[in-house]
Amino acid sequence: MALVNVRRDVTDAFYRYKMERIQTKIEGKGNGIKTVVVNLSSVAQSLARPGSYVIKYFGFELGAQTNIDPPDDRWIINGAHEASKLQDHLDGFINKFVLCKKCKNPETDVVIKDGRIVLDCKACGQRTDVDLRLKLSGFILKNQPKKGGKKDKAERKAARKAKQQALQNGNKENGQGSGGENSENGSNGSGDKNEDEDDAGSDDEFTRKINADAQVIDAPAVVRDDDWAVDMSEKAVKARQSQLPSEFRQKLVLGGGDEDDDEGEGGGHTVYDTLGDWIQEEAAKADSINKVDDIQIYVKAKELGIETKHKTVLVLVQTLFDENILTQIPKRAAMLKQIITSERHEKALLGGLERLLAAQGKEHPELLTSDKIVKILHQLYDKDLVSEDVIKKWGSKASKKYVDLATSKKIRRAAEPFIKWLDEAEEDSDEE
Ligand SMILES: [Zn+2]
Missing domain, CATH: 1.25.40.180 (Serine Threonine Protein Phosphatase 5, Tetratricopeptide repeat)
Structure with a gap:
C-alpha cells in the first residue's frame, strides 16, 4: 500500500506521520455513477478523525452527496471523482481540521467546547480553534458523539x-509503621x-x-482509539535484524x-x-x-x-x-x-x-x-x-x-x- 506523508508539503522520507494514498473505484454509469473511497477508514484512522468527517468534507468540497455511516465500510461520493483530486482536497481537510495551527503537528484531538471546535495539540500543548465558518464545522458541531454510560464510569x-x-x-493511622x-x-x-x-x-x-526519537519511518500504526502511534526506529531495527x-x-x-x-x-x-x-x-x-x-x-x-x-x-x-x-x-x-x-x-x-x-x-x-x-x-x-x-x-x-x-x-x-x-x-x- 502506497504511503504518503500526512503533510505532503514535507518531503522528508523520515517524516513519521504517514497515511495511505487515497484509493478509489468508480462504479455504475450515467446518473448512477459513484466513487467508492476504498480505503477511507484507514486514511481517517491515520488522521485520528472519524471517517464521516473526511467523506463529508469531500462532499462539501465537491458539492456531492455522500454517505456518512456506511455499515459495510463502503464510503461513497456521488459522481465520478479522481483519486488525485480527492487527495488534494484531503490536504485541505488536514490543514483545517487536523494540523495544529501553531506547530503543524497532526497529533491533535478534537475538543468541542462552548460551541467551539478546538484542536488540542499533543506535540506542543497548544489549543487552537477551527474556523467555524467552514461547512464541515457545522457538521461536526451537529454530530457530536453522544455521552454514554462510559462517562458515568469515568466520573465514578x-x-x-x-x-x-x-x-x-x-492505612497509615492504622499503625502499620510503614515509615519508609x-x-x-x-x-x-x-x-x-x-x-x-x-x-x-x-x-x-x-x-x-x-x-x-528522530529517525522514525514506516506507517504510523495508529493504535486503537487514541492517536498514539509508534513506529520503529529504522536504524535500530535494521541493526538488530541483521544480527x-x-x-x-x-x-x-x-x-x-x-x-x-x-x-x-x-x-x-x-x-x-x-x-x-x-x-x-x-x-x-x-x-x-x-x-x-x-x-x-x-x-x-x-x-x-x-x-x-x-x-x-x-x-x-x-x-x-x-x-x-x-x-x-x-x-x-x-x-x-x-x-x-x-x-x-x-x-x-x-x-x-x-x-x-x-x-x-x-x-x-x-x-x-x-x-x-x-x-x-x-x-x-x-x-x-x-x-x-x-x-x-x-x-x-x-x-x-x-x-x-x-x-x-x-x-x-x-x-x-x-x-x-x-x-x-x-x-x-x-x-x-
Ligand atoms: Zn502544536
Missing part, C-alpha cells in the same frame, strides 16, 4: 480517586490534578519521547500462532523469554532497569511480533519492576497502557504481579504486606492499567496459575482492603 472513578488520599492516610514509604506516597500524590490531566500527562510524556540468525526469524513467525495457548511456557525458549532476556541484558548494561528506555522496549516487543500479546505483559511486569515497583509503575504506565488492550492483558498484569511479589518477597518481605499490596493495586488502577471488574474478579478467587496456592491466597488476603474500598466506593456512588 474520578470521585473514587478523590477518596484515595483518605484511604492511604487511613512516605516518599513513595509523594511521587504518587497527584491529588490536586483531576484524572484527565493526569492521564494525558503520562501519555504526553510517552508521545514526547517518541517524537524525540538475527535466520533460524530465529522463523521462530518469530511461529511465535505469533499461539494466541490460544494459555500456558505455553514449558516449551523451551520462546519469544517471550527472548524479550525478558533482552530487557535484563539491557538493564545490566545500563546498570539499572529504570534506565532501559520505554521506546526501546516497545520496539523490541514489536520486532519480536509480540507487542499486542497478553503474555508480553506478564514478561514486562516481572522484568521492569522490582522492590521499587510503587515508584516504577507511573513511569512505565504510558507504555504498558499501549499494550494492555483487553481483560486478558489485565489478568496477565495481575498474574505477573503475583509472580513478582512471590519472587521479590523472599528478599523484601515488606512487599507482601497489605499496606504495600494495596498501594500497588491502587497505582495500577489509577493509571488505568487494570479495571475495577478485573481486580474484583481476581481478588475473589485464589489460583495456582501463576504462583503456588498458598502465596496466591496470601496476596489476595493482603489485597482485601483495596477490594473492600472498591465496593464501598461503588455503594457511595450509587447513593449519589
Whole structure:
C-alpha cells in the first residue's frame, strides 16, 4: 500500500506521520455513477478523525452527496471523482481540521467546547480553534458523539480517586509503621490534578519521547482509539535484524500462532523469554532497569511480533519492576497502557504481579504486606492499567496459575482492603 506523508508539503522520507494514498473505484454509469473511497477508514484512522468527517468534507468540497455511516465500510461520493483530486482536497481537510495551527503537528484531538471546535495539540500543548465558518464545522458541531454510560464510569472513578488520599492516610493511622514509604506516597500524590490531566500527562510524556526519537519511518500504526502511534526506529531495527540468525526469524513467525495457548511456557525458549532476556541484558548494561528506555522496549516487543500479546505483559511486569515497583509503575504506565488492550492483558498484569511479589518477597518481605499490596493495586488502577471488574474478579478467587496456592491466597488476603474500598466506593456512588 502506497504511503504518503500526512503533510505532503514535507518531503522528508523520515517524516513519521504517514497515511495511505487515497484509493478509489468508480462504479455504475450515467446518473448512477459513484466513487467508492476504498480505503477511507484507514486514511481517517491515520488522521485520528472519524471517517464521516473526511467523506463529508469531500462532499462539501465537491458539492456531492455522500454517505456518512456506511455499515459495510463502503464510503461513497456521488459522481465520478479522481483519486488525485480527492487527495488534494484531503490536504485541505488536514490543514483545517487536523494540523495544529501553531506547530503543524497532526497529533491533535478534537475538543468541542462552548460551541467551539478546538484542536488540542499533543506535540506542543497548544489549543487552537477551527474556523467555524467552514461547512464541515457545522457538521461536526451537529454530530457530536453522544455521552454514554462510559462517562458515568469515568466520573465514578474520578470521585473514587478523590477518596484515595483518605484511604492511604487511613492505612497509615492504622499503625502499620510503614515509615519508609512516605516518599513513595509523594511521587504518587497527584491529588490536586483531576484524572484527565493526569492521564494525558503520562501519555504526553510517552508521545514526547517518541517524537524525540528522530529517525522514525514506516506507517504510523495508529493504535486503537487514541492517536498514539509508534513506529520503529529504522536504524535500530535494521541493526538488530541483521544480527538475527535466520533460524530465529522463523521462530518469530511461529511465535505469533499461539494466541490460544494459555500456558505455553514449558516449551523451551520462546519469544517471550527472548524479550525478558533482552530487557535484563539491557538493564545490566545500563546498570539499572529504570534506565532501559520505554521506546526501546516497545520496539523490541514489536520486532519480536509480540507487542499486542497478553503474555508480553506478564514478561514486562516481572522484568521492569522490582522492590521499587510503587515508584516504577507511573513511569512505565504510558507504555504498558499501549499494550494492555483487553481483560486478558489485565489478568496477565495481575498474574505477573503475583509472580513478582512471590519472587521479590523472599528478599523484601515488606512487599507482601497489605499496606504495600494495596498501594500497588491502587497505582495500577489509577493509571488505568487494570479495571475495577478485573481486580474484583481476581481478588475473589485464589489460583495456582501463576504462583503456588498458598502465596496466591496470601496476596489476595493482603489485597482485601483495596477490594473492600472498591465496593464501598461503588455503594457511595450509587447513593449519589
Ligand atoms: Zn502544536
